Amino acid sequence: MNTAIHIDDLHVYFDKNHALNGVSMDIEMNQVTAIIGPSGCGKSTFLRCINRMNDLIPGCTVKGKVMVDGEDVNDDDVDVVDVRRRIGMVFQKPNPFPKSIYENVAYGPRLHGIAETVDGKVRRRKHTKKELDGIVEHSCRRAALWDEVKDRLDMPGQKLSGGQQQRLCIARSLALDPEVILYDEPCSGLDPISTAKVEESMMELRKTRTIVLVTNNTKQAARVGTRTAFFLMGDLVEVGPTDSVFTAPRDKRTEDYIVGRFG
Secondary structure, three states: OOEEEEEEEEEEEEOOEEEEEEEEEEEEOOOEEEEEOOOOOOHHHHHHHHOOHHHHOOOEEEEEEEEEOOEEOOOOOOOHHHHHHHEEEEOOOOOOOOOEHHHHHHHHHHHHOEEEEEOOEEEEEOOOHHHHHHHHHHHHHHOOOHHHHOOOOOOEHHHOOHHHHHHHHHHHHHOOOOOEEEEEOOOOOOOHHHHHHHHHHHHHHOOOOEEEEEOOOHHHHHHHOOEEEEEEOOEEEEEEEHHHHHHOOOOHHHHHHHOOOOO
16 A cells, blocks of 8 residues: 555644644555544544644644655645645535535636646646536536536535535535545534435545545444544554454454444
């Protein structure tokens, strides 16, 4: 396996609260890495370190390295906007923009433009309407949404069902062609049918993308995770192939959590 993200001695503090305690692990390319553990164990905090979303939280201090493409995303000279373009994120609650379905997906590409090399120099230009049409369709297809919205792209995204809104947010993230997609409990408020469609999308995307999924649902982790990491009280207890973690965990605390003795 090839490593997509290398995390070394990662610590996170919220004022005096030590939320992550020296986490070190590799996230493998083209895998779904499921992050499990009881509420408050540091799962979402860990996820937000990968694309610097913790920067937005007052009193948060991050120490350690998060290496993506040989670059530490925590370096002071890193372009945070570019990091978040390359590492997309889907949140727990769907948050479509107050725009049409089409404009939700086209917003990022329209804002960032497309890079082209002219006379040896990289320049950005605006996408053509035809290019944007292709991006919207391709992104919605990969989010398992296209067949449901292709005839109503002008409809406000906020009028879709909850499950469709979540897949719209996935399509919006995909429109920027990220290398990595972070999911923070994306199915917590969804019905089983919508959950199945989001999971189907994740399994298809892992063929070409790296997925990191935070979930409180161990059954979901077992269904879609190719690798699983168990966190407890800010510590990474163990990480490995999902089958091994669920059937033969190395740590008694992992076994206790998976069988429901706590959490």
